[in-house]
Amino acid sequence: MNDIEIVPFNETLKPWFGELNRIWLKRYFEVEPIDRRVLDNPEEHILDHGGQILFAVRGDEVLGTCALKCHGGDNYELTKMAVADSAQGQGIGRLLLKACIARYRELRGARLFLESHASLRPALKLYETGGFEHAPSPDETSPYARSNIYMVFKE
Numbered sequence: 001m002n003d004i005e006i007v008p009f010n011e012t013l014k015p016w017f018g019e020l021n022r023i024w025l026k027r028y029f030e031v032e033p034i035d036r037r038v039l040d041n042p043e044e045h046i047l048d049h050g051g052q053i054l055f056a057v058r059g060d061e062v063l064g065t066c067a068l069k070c071h072g073g074d075n076y077e078l079t080k081m082a083v084a085d086s087a088q089g090q091g092i093g094r095l096l097l098k099a100c101i102a103r104y105r106e107l108r109g110a111r112l113f114l115e116s117h118a119s120l121r122p123a124l125k126l127y128e129t130g131g132f133e134h135a136p137s138p139d140e141t142s143p144y145a146r147s148n149i150y151m152v153f154k155e
Contacts (some may be wrong), residue, residue: 004063004092006099009042009053016062017042017053020082028119029146038080042067051076052103056083056092063087066096068103074110078153081123093123097130101153112153117146127151 009017018039025031031039038045042053050070056063064083068076078100083092104112114132116123132151142150 004056004058004095006095007055007057009047009055013055013057013062013065014042016055017065017067017080020062020065020084021080023085024082029117032144032146034143045069046080050107052100052107053080054096054099054103056087056096063090064092064096066100068100068107068112074108076104076107076109076112078104078112078114078127093126094130097126101130104153114151115142115144115147116149116151118148124149124151131155 007013021035021039022031025035046053046067046069052068053065054067055065062084064081064087066081067079069079070076078097081093081096083096101112113135114127115137116127118124128151131153133154135150135152137150
């Protein structure tokens with residue numbers, strides 16, 4: 001794990017943000033229109049609004065990615081976490097989660113939430129052990145048809 005770096009978005013890594021996320025989405029659900037928009041243009045949908053995209057890399061190999069999407073002010077969503085099949089079970093998701101939480105704190109965020117699906121048990125366990133708690137959605141709507149879990153980060 002000492003040879004894994006967490007690095008910010010750059011144009012060279014951009015294709016991996018879409019590729020890694022499309023792989024897991026196609027495996028478990030489908031790529032929805034909102035996914036296509038965000039994955040095809042992360043600058044417009046995440047970065048230009050104060051969000052962050054991080055990557056876990058080992059040398060030239062991209063192992064995973066995760067994003068913090070700003071929903072205005074100090075309100076952030078943890079989104080688009082994906083780990084390469086070849087890197088599953090190596091703690092890459094945990095490293096990305098910790099790095100995103102650290103960035104959220106650096107940004108002085110007041111609320112960090114995520115949406116997921118009940119069938120993604122390993123991901124839910126990761127979020128729970130990382131400090132997220134299940135909560136009712138504040139407005140009961142989601143841009144994702146697949147979302148049926150809402151979680152909030154508790155310091």
